Amino acid sequence: MLRIDNLHATVGGKEILKGLSLNLNAGEVHAIMGPNGAGKSTLGYVLGGRPGYEVTGGTVTFRGQDLLALDPHERAATGLFLGFQYPVEIPGVSFVQFLREALNAQRNTRGEEPLSGGEFLKLARAKAGLLKLDMEMLKRPVNVGFSGGEKKRAEMVQMGILDPALAILDETDSGLDIDALRVVGEGINAIMRQQDGGPDKAVLLITHYQRLLDYVKPDFVHVLAGGRIVKSGGPELALQLEAEGYEAVAA
Amino acid sequence: MNQVLALPTTHDEAWRYADPAALAALDPGELDQWCDITLSPGEAACRVLVLDDASPGVQRLRLTLAQGARGAIFAIASASAYTRLEVEVRLARGAHFEFGGVTVGSGDATREFVTRVIHAEPEATSNQVVRSVHWGRATGNFLGAVHVARDAQQTDAAQNFRAILLEKGASANAKPELEIFADDVKCAHGAAIGALDDTAGFYMAARGIPPEVARRLLVRAFIADAFVALEDEAQRDDLLEQAVARLEGSRL
Numbered sequence: 001m002l003r004i005d006n007l008h009a010t011v012g013g014k015e016i017l018k019g020l021s022l023n024l025n026a027g028e029v030h031a032i033m034g035p036n037g038a039g040k041s042t043l044g045y046v047l048g049g050r051p052g053y054e055v056t057g058g059t060v061t062f063r064g065q066d067l068l069a070l071d072p073h074e075r076a077a078t079g080l081f082l083g084f085q086y087p088v089e090i091p092g093v094s095f096v097q098f099l100r101e102a103l104n105a106q107r108n109t110r111g112e113e114p115l116s117g118g119e120f121l122k123l124a125r126a127k128a129g130l131l132k133l134d135m136e137m138l139k140r141p142v143n144v145g146f147s148g149g150e151k152k153r154a155e156m157v158q159m160g161i162l163d164p165a166l167a168i169l170d171e172t173d174s175g176l177d178i179d180a181l182r183v184v185g186e187g188i189n190a191i192m193r194q195q196d197g198g199p200d201k202a203v204l205l206i207t208h209y210q211r212l213l214d215y216v217k218p219d220f221v222h223v224l225a226g227g228r229i230v231k232s233g234g235p236e237l238a239l240q241l242e243a244e245g246y247e248a249v250a251a
Numbered sequence: 252m253n254q255v256l257a258l259p260t261t262h263d264e265a266w267r268y269a270d271p272a273a274l275a276a277l278d279p280g281e282l283d284q285w286c287d288i289t290l291s292p293g294e295a296a297c298r299v300l301v302l303d304d305a306s307p308g309v310q311r312l313r314l315t316l317a318q319g320a321r322g323a324i325f326a327i328a329s330a331s332a333y334t335r336l337e338v339e340v341r342l343a344r345g346a347h348f349e350f351g352g353v354t355v356g357s358g359d360a361t362r363e364f365v366t367r368v369i370h371a372e373p374e375a376t377s378n379q380v381v382r383s384v385h386w387g388r389a390t391g392n393f394l395g396a397v398h399v400a401r402d403a404q405q406t407d408a409a410q411n412f413r414a415i416l417l418e419k420g421a422s423a424n425a426k427p428e429l430e431i432f433a434d435d436v437k438c439a440h441g442a443a444i445g446a447l448d449d450t451a452g453f454y455m456a457a458r459g460i461p462p463e464v465a466r467r468l469l470v471r472a473f474i475a476d477a478f479v480a481l482e483d484e485a486q487r488d489d490l491l492e493q494a495v496a497r498l499e500g501s502r503l
């Protein structure tokens with residue numbers, strides 16, 4: 001589904017990604033772990049097409065297309081979802097309005113009919129329910145006044161509504177209390193686990209801790225350090241990292 | 252009397268940000284005209300003005316608010332030539348004046364609001380909110396003077412100006428001016444000029460919203476501040492739509 005080959009990228013003139021390669025197939029859950037400043041969020045932003053994050057080498061193919069040739073909103077419409085480490089506040093624009101514009105813009109790009117107001121609200125209510133987020137909160141301006149954990153839960157409600165093929169979730173577990181972590185973990189499974197006969201799905205979890213991986217069990221775990229993947233393994237690698245630290249495992 | 256009126260120039264404080272060429276082309280006769288509105292004690296009135304290509308040039312409004320009266324003006328200045336709305340308000344005891352203005356547009360025109368709010372008696376309040384959105388080589392200005400008379404204790408006067416410049420080359424100016432002769436007075440003013448929030452723009456794009464739709468949503472949210480005090484919801488939505496509509500068809 002996603003093939004990243006020898007990706008190089010700079011931010012503010014500084015090279016952050018230095019030859020990163022990674023391959024995700026449909027049906028797989030991958031986790032990326034790595035020290036602060038390693039380039040994990042940068043990878044997400046580069047894949048999302050954030051202005052200022054310049055690709056200087058390598059290729060990215062997503063669902064058979066050259067991802068890097070698409071504008072950010074086209075990448076989303078192609079099925080890419082980026083869960084933000086720091087979700088953005090947008091005063092004056094309600095979540096309902098924001099997400100309805102987003103979903104219908106994506107549907108429009110894909111040549112599908114827009115959802116009516118009623119259809120959209122029904123969908124939004126169902127996904128808010130799944131993440132145990134009060135529907136009333138979606139009437140408020142995007143992320144404004146939300147607590148850290150509420151923002152992360154709202155990210156997952158957005159993912160549920162937009163129903164992407166690939167979700168890159170950047171520290172979605174940070175800021176969540178113990179119960180919220182379980183709700184979010186189960187939400188990710190409900191939304192992003194590939195079903196028999198269902199559409200292709202894959203997940204890339206960026207995290208520092210094992211705790212989310214207890215709920216969303218990864219098939220592969222990678223260590224990102226110094227702008228590239230330095231070690232890959234199965235779920236046991238995350239446990240080993242947690243026990244021994246990056247220095248010992250990936251040095 | 253048959254006196255020829257001199258045209259204003261940008262050397263006059265109240266015209267300093269105006270477009271000199273546009274000033275030279277003004278009709279002196281028009282410059283002497285005021286539209287007078289007087290509200291009696293306790294009366295409330297709201298005036299909505301859309302200064303588009305049907306009414307460019309200079310418009311002057313003089314508002315006299317008797318004790319406890321409430322006067323509100325909401326305006327859009329969006330004509331493609333020089334546009335200026337001047338408002339002079341005199342507030343008696345306990346009166347309230349509300350002003351919400353939006354300048355929006357491109358080209359090389361200057362669009363400006365110039366207000367002079369005179370708190371002549373105690374306990375009157377005023378609130379002015381101006382938002383400017385420009386691109387091309389356009390300019391948006393807010394010159395807001397507040398005069399608090401000697402005995403006008405417990406005056407509460409606020410003014411707030413914010414501008415978004417969508418392209419380099421556009422500009423905005425704020426000139427608050429306070430003349431306060433009473434001591435128990437609250438006068439707040441704030442001004443900020445910047446670009447559209449590109450962090451919000453990327454967040455929206457990451458959810459699939461195309462740049463032109465994101466810009467429309469962000470600009471709409473930005474200028475809505477100027478019309479929040481407009482109580483009639485239908486009128487409020489209509490004004491917002493008219494202001495945002497100026498973005499459509501722009502080459503942005």
Ligand SMILES: Nc1ncnc2c1ncn2[C@@H]1O[C@H](COP(=O)(O)OP(=O)(O)OP(=O)(O)O)[C@@H](O)[C@H]1O
Nearest residue numbers: 011012014016034035036037038039040041042043
């Ligand atoms: N605008 C910028 N100019 C220069 N360097 C930058 C810029 N933005 C980010 N960086 C640097 O890029 C590096 C990678 O940052 P990134 O946010 O991708 O790290 P991360 O792996 O997500 O870390 P964390 O675990 O703390 O979230 C950091 O050293 C950071 O300081």
Ligand SMILES: [Mg+2]
Nearest residue numbers: 040041042085
């Ligand atoms: Mg990060």
